[in-house]
Amino acid sequence: MTKVPVGDVSEFPVGAQKSIEFGEEYVLVIRSLSGFWAIEDRCSHDNNELLGGPVTEHENKSPSIKCLRHGAQFDLESGKTITIPPYKPIRTYTVLIENSTVYVTTKS
Numbered sequence: 001m002t003k004v005p006v007g008d009v010s011e012f013p014v015g016a017q018k019s020i021e022f023g024e025e026y027v028l029v030i031r032s033l034s035g036f037w038a039i040e041d042r043c044s045h046d047n048n049e050l051l052g053g054p055v056t057e058h059e060n061k062s063p064s065i066k067c068l069r070h071g072a073q074f075d076l077e078s079g080k081t082i083t084i085p086p087y088k089p090i091r092t093y094t095v096l097i098e099n100s101t102v103y104v105t106t107k108s
């Protein structure tokens, strides 16, 4: 299992986003009102980074992020597309907090 430290939890107030290198990929770590999330930092439509995209909370389901380029929205928990383009989901990761350090790991 790959496990990469992202920073101290104090660096992640609600609304914070941070893109990190994770092997050969970039992973975007987000803290929203409902918790921590980690997703592939590449839109599956045309490879635009998702860093900086607005995050929307949804009642009774996980939040979503909107790609700033053409407006696609992805579910932060599943990575599934909510609005087209595109049709392909993005990868999602697990966020762990240990001794106030935030880590990203691959999903088991």
Ligand code: FES
Pocket: 043, 044, 045, 046, 047, 048, 067, 068, 069, 070, 071, 072, 085, 086
């Ligand atoms: S690059 Fe993200 S919607 Fe087109």
